[in-house]
């Protein structure tokens with residue numbers, strides 16, 4: 001059932017009704033939810049991967065080859081994200097968490113904006129840009145510095161630090177992925193917001209929820225490869241649509 005022919009009002013009404021009946025809600029977000037805050041997405045006409053090659057900036061090989069370049073990229077993103085604010089969509093999800101009995105927010109975003117907005121039960125499956133990990137002693141710490149410098153070093157052992165994010169070719173944290181999968185299997189309603197739905201294993205979560213009988217609705221500016229398998233796609237900006245769903 002993929003009801004693109006329903007009016008916008010009918011779509012909103014249907015998702016609202018499902019949310020009101022739900023015991024467990026999962027929201028899966030991607031870069032699109034932060035776009036209205038001014039954080040560039042990865043794909044699309046002005047996406048980061050239109051201007052830079054992921055293989056130069058977001059792989060373990062790129063970091064081994066040229067850690068200065070990779071750190072310059074992450075310092076640029078830190079600076080940019082430090083200047084922006086969470087938006088109406090991030091805030092509406094905080095309200096949703098307070099309204100439904102069970103709520104899990106699974107995000108692919110590393111910008112930390114969901115946490116800044118106040119979301120509590122949050123799984124950051126691709127890591128967090130504001131955390132660093134030592135490549136020698138593996139210690140993970142939070143560092144909110146806007147500029148980490150050219151080649152930041154571990155305060156404990158002097159080893160080179162890396163951003164604590166998941167790069168292409170790396171595995172996700174198994175415990176986090178298990179939690180996300182358990183939540184997807186157990187939910188009554190899943191909202192899939194602002195993700196192109198092409199990066200696995202996260203892109204499998206909507207199908208996992210659907211396979212267990214959940215109602216799965218997508219909110220995106222355009223249809224995605226996930227759309228045909230979901231119950232509903234609401235075309236629009238997350239900041240316009242999500243507040244209407246929780247009003």
Ligand code: OAD
Nearest residue numbers: 030031032035041042043108194195196199220221237238
């Ligand atoms: P993408 O950049 O691939 O997709 C962003 C999606 O958001 C697109 O489908 C847009 O149509 C949609 N979009 C843009 N603006 C929107 C708005 N205002 N409201 C609603 N939707 C909007 O970002 P992700 O799907 O998050 O991985 O990318 C997945 C992963 O690929 C990222 O986590 C990152 C990236 O490379 C790693 O770094 C491992």
